Amino acid sequence: MQCPSCHKEFDPSESIAACASCAGKGSCGRIRCPHCGNETVREPNILQKIRNLFPVRKKKSPVHPGQLKKAKLLLSDLKQGQNAMIEAFEDLAHVRKFLSLGILPGTPVHVVKRFPAVVLRSGYSEFAFDRRLAKTVRVQLIEDK
Amino acid sequence: MDTEGPGKKTTELFSDDSTRHIILCGPPNVGKSMIFNCLTGRYAAVSNYPGTTVEISSGRCTLLPGYEASDTPGAYSLLPISDEERVTRDILLNLQDALVVHVVDAKNLRRMLPMTLELRELGLPMMLVLNMMDEARQYGVEIDTYELSLLLQIPVVATTAIKGTGIPELCRTIQHGDFRPKSFAMTYDNNLRVMAQTLGLTQPEGTPFNPTLLAASPAASALPLNEMGAFELAVRKTRQAYADDILASCAIFPPRTVGKVASVLGRLTFNVWTGVPIALLVLYFGVYKFVGQFGAGTLVNFLEKDLFEKYVTPHLTRWVEALLPWPILQDLFVHDFGMLTLGLRYAIALILPIVGTFFLFFSMLEDSGYLPRLALLLDRVFKRIGLNGRAVIPIILGFGCGTMAVMVTRILETKRERIIATLLLGMAIPCSAQLGVILGMLAGHPTALLAWAGVITVIFLGLGWLGARHLPGEAPAFYLEMPPLRLPKLANIVTKTYSRMHWYFLEILPLFVAVSALIWIGNITGVFQWVIHVIQPLIGLMGLPPETASAFLFGFFRRDYAAAGLLDLQRNGLLNAHQTFVSVLVITLFLPCVAQFFVMKKERGWKFTLATSATIMVAAALAGIISNFILTKTGWM
Incomplete structure (x- = not known):
């Protein structure tokens, strides 16, 4: 989600770390931005699901200097229909599995499906990888023109 | 899979020195087996998923006199992941005087060419076959084979093996092509040499720097996966750059256009909401309607009642009785447990139609x-039982023939997965012969059928879950190429079904006949009665009539034989609904057949096989006793 105060993206699970010092341990239903410490109300899961049903194209927010350093994006983070380029493999123990299917750093891929496993299209073929493998690949998003 | 089936040794590679050898190699699912079939006129199984070929099959080429071809399991590279790839690599590295035919999928040449370069580096006499040219053209791919062969300095032929196009040209090239060794070397980054040195990889003295040889050095297998991974990544990057360079001047790969009917249908099978109903429909019509009702019902009825009971059995009996005056010898061939009236009848009238369908x-x-789509869909469930989605292929094949399925567990990557899959195949997966008979027996009792399916599913999941919890090893990873959906070709289906039936029939008929003979001996000597006497209390605990004891005794030889025996009993009205349920449950869980037992031994070793068998027997008996207890107490059925 996005912090309404500093506009930085963060994962709700990161908030737990931010309130580690509080006795409430996150039971207050509020969520604290790990970047600026601003508290907001957590968005109910159901609302989030409904929102995901109707994907809205995000408006480009003005770039803040702090935002320039991009968080790393993993293959498992990509959404259905997105295009990306493989950047690097984080866990080299699994690298042969990708190499054998012709997926190398620099290969452009298209996400066909992300559940029950990530299905990628690369060239004229489609490949399935489970989440655990998808999490070991760093990618770079290719924006649609 | 070799048509000669398990147990029998495949023809030794290079048995004869006067013939010339062709080794077909290449990535999985590019049609190596199809080309093998074209060249040799023999049949090696062909299907639309990676990993069909698990054994090397060899055969004389009918199209090329004096040549012998070998089909190898698919390998993406000579830096091996799986055991099959290791098999292929070791063959290729130790080759002497053979022609390597590297088969690739033309439309995926970009990712398959690095392996061609790898083979080129080894300096083997070789050629490249661009197969599935028709599909590549559909995508608008254009490849200048002449230019490519100049750049690679090896002959290149384009084929569409499934239609037979390009095969004559392939034969001509094999006979007259220029396979003189030409030097080929790639320049590797100096970092790679340093990396190899720090990893302690070595290659034979005097050979130029070659990553494949380095990776095959003994030190490599002891290295942690991530360090080898780094090495492989660096090697692959270099080779890919070379491949891209070559392709830039001789091939065009236009961007893919989507929107074909098959790809829309393919999408639907991926989606959980549409995929699960599709899977259920496929299973309902395929297994229940076609195999269960048509195969085990209509066909069996026709063969049993109309053919055997009316014509074959009476004729055989009269004939044998006239020929052999001694009742004891008569019993060997005909009557209740005769080789002809029991063995032959079971094999032809009960098992064949079911297995065939x-x-x-x-x-x-x-x-x-x-x-592969089903594999994707079931991956999450299979992860819970310590397997990955890929295991769908052996498990479903297990519903056909457990023996074949145990061999196909080789497509699984880790030993842990293979053990779990073999265990599940031994215990909770009934083979088609059994399944057909079971469906036939339970056809009149829909609740019993549901209860049976429920219990078996619970046991399957429970056993897998236990295995996953208690066996050491890493959790499996799932990655699989999704081949496009294709309309099955009638000719291929018929040949494949025929070749499997042929294998199966050769496998079971002698066993059935042998079991009949054994029973005959047991009957005369009294051993048989004694064993039945011993297991009778156990049968009693399950609430089954004493006649079932003989059926279970046959079960030691083949589960389906026992199931067929039970079906016989039920048809004669000796089993009520309750007893049918219990006996069916026990027979499903029961020990695998003799053939599966031996394949298990071959693949997993004695210790595993004996331990598994003992567990299965105890579990089957317990399940029978418990279910009988519950059914009697509740009075259900």
């Missing part, structure tokens, strides 16, 4: 490319 169904599934 199953194999027909399975061949259609294989060729359509649906199985």
Whole structure:
């Protein structure tokens, strides 16, 4: 989600770390931005699901200097229909599995499906990888023109 | 899979020195087996998913006199992941005086060419075959084979093996092509040399720097996966750059256009909401309607009642009785447990139609490319039981023939997964012969059928879950190429079904006849009665009539034989609904057949096989006793 105060993206699970010092341990239903410490109300899961049903194209927010350093994006983070380029493999123990299917750093891929496993299209073929493998690949998003 | 089946040794590679050898190699699912079939006129199984070939099969080329071809399991590279790839690599590295035919999928040349370069580096006499040219053209791919052969300095031929185009040219090239060794070397980054040195990889003295040889050095297998991974990544990057360079001047790969009917249908099979109903429909029509009702019902009825009971059995009996005056010898061939009236009848009238319809169904599934989609769909469930989605292929094949399925567990990557899959195949997966008989027996009792399916599913999941919890090893990873959905080709389905039936029939008929003979001996000597006497209390605990004891005794030889025996009893009205349920449950869980037992031993070793068998026997007996207890107490059924 996005912090309404500093506009930085963060994962709700990161908030737990931010309130580690509080006795409430996150039971207050509020969520604290790990970047600026601003508290907001957590968005109910159901609302989030409904929102995901109707994907809205995000408006480009003005770039803040702090935002320039991009968080790393993993293959498992990509959404259905997105295009990306493989950047690097984080866990080299699994690298042969990708190499054998012709997926190398620099290969452009298209996400066909992300559940029950990530299905990628690369060239004229489609490949399935489970989440655990998808999490070991760093990618770079290719924006649609 | 070799048509000669398990147990029998495949022809030794290079048995004869006067013939010239061709080794077909290449990535999985590019049609190596199809080309093998074209060249040799023999049959090696062909289907639409990676990993069909698990054994090397060899055969004389009918199209090329004096040549012998070998089909190898698919390998993406000579830096091996799986055991099959290791097999292929070791063959290729130790080759002497053979022609390597590297087969690739033309439309995926970009990612397959690095392996061609790898083979080129080894300096083997070789050529490249661009197969599936028709599909590549559909995508608008253009490849200048002449230019490519100049750049690679090896002959290049384009084929569409499934239609037979390009095969004559391939034969001509094999006979007259220029395979003189030409030097080929790639320049590797100096960092790679340093990396190899720090990893302690070595290659034979005097050979130029070669990553494949380095990776095959003994030190490599002891290295942690991530360090080898780093090395492989660096090597692959270099080779890919070379490949891209070559392709830039001789091939065009236009961007893919989507929107074909098959790809829309393919999408639907991926989606959980549409995929699960599709899977259920496929199973309902394929297994229940086609195999269960048509195969085990209509066909069996026709063969049993109309053919055997009316004509074959009476004629055989009269004939044997006239020929052999001694009742004891008569019993060997005819009467209740005769080799002809029991063994032959079971094999032909009960088992053959059921197995045949199953194999027909399975061949259609294989060729359509649906199985990898099912694997994707079931991956999450399979992870819970310590397997990955890929295990769908052996597990479903297990519903056809457990023996074949145990061999196919080789497509699984880790030893842990293979053990779990073998265990599940031994215990909770009934083979088609059994399944058909079971469906036939339970056809009149829908609740019993549901209860049976429920209990078996629970046992399957429970056993897998226990295995996953207690066996050491890493959790499995799932990655699989999804082949496009293709309309199955009638000719291929028929040949495949025929070749499987042929294998199966050769496998079971002698066993059935032998079991009949054994029973005959047991009957005369009294051993048989004694064993039945011993297991009778156990049968009693399960609430079954004493006659079932003999059926279970046969079960030691083959589960389906026992199931067929039970079906016989039920048809004669000796089993009520309750007893049918219990006996069916026990027979499902029961020990695998003799053939599966031996394949298990071959693949997993004695210790595993004996321990598994003992566990299965105890579990089957317990399940029978418990279910009988519950059914009696509740009075259900």
